[in-house]
Amino acid sequence: MIEIRRLTPRKWEPSDPLVAYNNADGQVVIAGAMGRGNNSYYDRYGYKGSKEIVCIDCKEAGREVPVQLVDAKTRCKHFRHQAGEAPDGLRRYGETAEHLHGKRFIMDWARDQHHILPWSVEDEVWIPGVRLRSDVRATAASGRHLAFEVQRKPMDSKEWDHRHGGYQTAGIRDVWLWSPDVPDVVLDLPLTSVVLDMAYESLGVLVAKDSGRYRHPTAERYILSPTHYASAPLSEWSLSDAGSLVPPPGMAEFIGTSRNRPGWHNSTPIMRRWHGGHQTAGDAGGTADGRTQAVPEPHQLQSGTGSQRKCAAYRPGTGGAT
Structure with missing residues (x-):
């Protein structure tokens, strides 16, 4: 449900x-x-x-x-830290009991996934080449490495670029699991940046209300600010053989398809994000693996408003991008 x-x-x-x-x-x-x-x-x-x-x-x-x-x-x-050695200005926060609980929850779920090697699921794994630490790491039967980040704290665009970009450099598929009470959630592909609600033991897609219905903020012509999330029990979600999140069937209407967007002619479900001033899209197909495919140039879309953003990370509620 x-x-x-x-x-x-x-x-x-x-x-x-x-x-x-x-x-x-x-x-x-x-x-x-x-x-x-x-x-x-x-x-x-x-x-x-x-x-x-x-x-x-x-x-x-x-x-x-x-x-x-x-x-x-x-x-x-x-x-x-000793006096004077704390990382001033980094906006980093120590791990909490809630964060530890979230990691264990995801680890138990990942081990039960048909396409995941259960012995590969570990927490707090250091990746030396890109100076990153994964909250939870796993390997799919296909050999694809996955990283799950249980995010219970805000993140600025510089940190997002370092961590998300680092995973891409290392060839690791990253999934970001945000707490519903974290301010300034980073908006990315619908199945890359999702909401993990520990109170309901559920996973959800970020959505915004537009024309009387809730859709992912990138599902329409202009990127909107997420205000809600469409939530389903984590037990109804799964992972594909390529290591991508697969939502329950009823979630498709909240993710959106290209036929709902004026000027988009491909019937395949499309998910957009703004990154570095370039618009990219992933083939949803229930996998959201982040593959890039041809999309219209910004000038081919109808003139936007202040809600249309070109940035690495969109911040809701700020009236602009970071």
Whole structure:
């Protein structure tokens, strides 16, 4: 059953990270699993040891910043930067219990997918060549590598270009799973940037109301600002043999097809995005694999309004693009 639910953006505040990266063995480490004393793992590699355990966010930004393990009585274990070493201005946020829950939820779902090798599903996988860390990584039977990003925090266009572009460079298909309360959700292909609602254990397509119906913001002539999402239980979604998200059949009307757009003559379902001033499209076909195909040049479309954007990431509610 598909339901329409409203996005509920809220103000987000920085929090201390629950995970870090150990340069000594190339592993992502979790604060809650670490202890001190008796020549422990943290004693050897932590802040008072070789200082190989560093902030993941800083590492992705090109800085090697050691972090310290903190075990406060009133809070769960976490890592903390030393005074003056925090990554100012990066708009990065530490991992939360909600984020950890979301990753486990997606991992369990991915392992049950017919086209996914269950032993390949891992969390917190570091990709050295492009300096990225995947929330969840998996491999399809076809050999295609997948990355799932459980996004519970806002992201600016520079960070989106680095992470989404990095996955493309590495040949990894990335799927972004946004919390419905994250402000400024990045709008991309309908089945690349979706909503993961942990409260309902559902997955949804971003939509906006236009002419009395809800459609994906790129389904009509002009790109709109998403206000809702069309949601279905995660159990009704699947992954194709190529590793693409496959929505339940009833979701097609919210994604939209090219026959609904004036000036588009291909009967194949089309999904558009704006990237770097160029309009690109993916063949939906239930797979949304991001293949580029011929689309009209902007001047071939009817004159747009302020809702027509050419940008790497469209920000709802800002009246413009970042």
